[in-house]
Amino acid sequence: MNDAGAATTDGIAGATGGEVATPDARIAPALRWFAATGRTPFAFQREAWQAWLAGESGLINAATGSGKTLAAWLGPVLEGLEQPRGSGLRLLWITPLRALANDLVENLREPLRALGSRWRVEARTGDTASSVRQRQRAKPPEALVTTPESLSVMLSFEATQAALLGLDGVIVDEWHELLGSKRGVQLELALARLRALNPRLRTWAISATLPDLPLALRALLGPRAPGRLVCAAEPRRLEIRAVIPPTLQRFPWAGHLGLQLLPEVVRAMDGARTTLLFTNTRSQAETWYQALLQVRPDWLTELGLHHGSIDRKVRERVEAGLRAGTLRGVICTSSLDLGVDFSPVGQVIQVGSPKGIARLVQRAGRSGHRPGETSRILCVPTHAWELVEIAAVRRAAAAGQLEPRLPLLRSLDVLVQHCVTLATGGGFDEDALLEEVRATHAFAALEDEEWRWVIDFITRGGSALQGYPQFRRVVRDGGRLKIASKDLARRHRLAIGTITSDSAMRLKWLGGGELGTIEESFVSRLRPKQAFVFAGRVVELVRVRDMTAYVRLAGRRSRHVPRWQGTRLPLSGALGAAVLELLADEDAPQRAAEPEMQAMRPLLALQRNWSALPRPGRLLVETLTSREGFHLFVFPFAGRVVNEGLATLAAARWARDSPRTFSVSANEYGFELLGSEALPVDAAVLRRLLDPAGLREDLLASLNVSELARRQFRPIARIAGLVDPGPPRRGKSTRALQASTSLVYEVLRQYDAGSLLLAQAEREVFESQLQLAPLRAALERARDSELVLKHPGRLTPLSFPLWAERLQTQTVSSETWQQRVERAAARLEAQAP
């Protein structure tokens, strides 16, 4: 047992009641089964089983493939053996991805027979047929695998709520994936409801390593309940390697390298068991899939493509192929980050920046997932600086430095949805529910006025000061708040899934047949007859109707690869810091020994000779006057989102002195301000531009915050039920209820500006879009740093990618862009020693 686990176990002993067996005797069936199969349980598994049997709640921290599933599962199964019951639901197993549910059911069923358990395990998700659901209602299985959304839907039926009364416990899988998202908040509320139904309910979660595990535990159980942390003693062995290109461009730019390393990737795939090749974007996955097939047409039947937009059935086929070991490789995105392990996976390849430490560790964990095996990941950089990122991840992972996941607080849209869910599921008592809600981590600090507003919002549309005549959604019925009509109940259940779904459109063949889903925002940029690549095929848009985009095979090749939203994941702050640490070593007597850094050395030497190397405590700034104008490059290494914020802020502050305009661009490492005329830059000017004081005020003044809030409002309006859930499943009868969220936003701002949902949109803009806290931290770091101001007279290896990327967004045809960038790189190369 470890230290963290020992801290919080008091006070819940004996909850199972009347048991006299010694701890070891109670887990004996599991021990016998392990022995019979030639295995020994890990200490953390025994600890978890015993803690469950003792009636405790807690969190199991273990990596994928370390035996975490058995650690969580066998406790309830053993108890089921001790205390068989006639029938009824006893355990919920919550998974973040509904695509995983069926695999999980298989996995959980495996040990039952060997242990002599007669439990039934079934899945219930949005995909479950209604006939199966009906059977599950009539004769519930002992264990049900489900998603946070489906759990909420269950709470919206009075009869199902009654069935949940008999639960022994809930196990939340991949809790780290839910933490920090609104789905996590949704689950916190649902768990609070289950605990209110049954105060002795045990709640367990399984989580990958997070920097603040006690916080993850509090978010699971609420701040007041005690719980145990169970940690797998031994971290997995991890091997991170990079494909080092034979020649390294000293003037690298984003996206150029990748496919050049195709031969190396083909070689690696040739020599391995099944390979998972991860890319950062779906469009990159499409590109790699096509490129691989071009050089190895013989792999046509052995390669799979798997990303979130591909139809479920196709994805399931790919997953089945992975399990069976019949596939040579699968090109995928984060869609395969989670989930049940595919034993045959022998190798993981990551194309492009790892983006984050935890993310790469997680992906590496998809290979060699048997206990004791080493996880291996091969990283393919798409530009030279990513080599440094790869080396930095290796160091940070070895030191256990991971990105934090902060649970969300006071998401009123989710609370509104939850209240309506309970109103639909038989109604609730206002005061009792407030107490229940405040027992969660997310709403522990919920103010009385906020609660008042939530109740007003669902019962009369908004605060009492505004007019909402004829509004009806939730009504008072003998002291309880209940949904006003069956139709509203039906529509609300449709809306419960909206926390996950972006506005996804179905993608179908014109002649019938589904291809998958695709973001509306992407389709809206296409014109009919325009071709794009989807699921490895070149298709062209025919028409869009009723939230469905119809396509047919395109005759010609397309260079237009779909670029979807949400795929530009920014570099994490922790990784940016790790990169800086590594660069510091280049100036130290003991230079970094990593092969990636050795390959980078000529590039880094050039950067040092022409300018300087940044490092922690040293902020590098470069200026340059060119035919384009005056460039200011700043390198805080804070990740793209924060760098963008810094750039906007600096540009606005500079423009305040005297009217001037800048074009602003940013990448993972730094940002560029481009003005038309040369400006005097010295330390005093820079200090003022990057002053942490007045950050919020200056951002408010410089950004169109209401425009940003309008966009942020979109999911809020969906979750809180301000727009009709509408298509895809509903017919045209509800067309009269269609309104865009931005229209609703305008109307609310105009006629009920006090709506707390508007305030929430603005708060979310600052917190998640502008990342106010990391932004402030970056400014404070800059304030405390030595400023190194250089005038190199030309682009440097650090500023070149920024320049090239801005050019790309400005130039229309990508061919002329490539030519211009190549010319510029050749010119610089000729100047370099």
Place this chain on the structure above:
Amino acid sequence: MTAAPDGTFELRLRDELLRLHPDRALSWPARRTLVVADTHFGKDDVFRRAGLAIPEGAAAEDLARLTRLLESTASERLVVLGDFVHGAVEHGDAFPARFAQWRRRHCELAIDVVLGNHDRSLRHPDRDDWTTGLRWHAQALQEGRFDLVHDGDELRGAAPGLAPGPDHDGEPRFALSGHVHPVTRLPVPGGRALRVPVFWQRAAGLVLPSFGRFTGGQLVRPGPDERLLVSGPARVHALRAT
């Protein structure tokens, strides 16, 4: 075809002077007539009844805007090009009372409504108390060489943008219509494009922007020989052909 100091935009069409207003309306001075399209009155009522919490207020503002337009143009007649209401009107809705009150202050005003697709949810538009004095037209209103109609494409049949049959003197007639809710995107330096309501001038017709504040829009792309005129906020602005 010129911009006037009050922000309106004058169009000469079929020998008539029409004036486009930044408040999404058109006036026809010779006939002392104000034309608007797609008011979608009572849309917020429909939403609230369905449990969608839309605050009241849009209808009051729309009516106040109508008052201002009627007064500034000294119009004696209002023509609504369809979709006067958004959906069925029920007892207790906020809009009918508000409208009746507004009507009392404009009792001299003649109001012609061309029926739009949304108006079909009114069972007996001519028998309801609150609609007393409104003249409903199931067909296009023919006025001089203009057809006042809800859906201009429907008038012309299957071929949108084509001219309807020629007038008695051989020149094609011209349609004033609504239904489309045309909007366009205006690029904003350093920000996301702004969606703005437009008048859509075509070869044989002019599509008006939707009048109601709580109405959405549909992006339109002008074809050759067509143009867009942005309505508002302060003036009507003709966009250069793309």
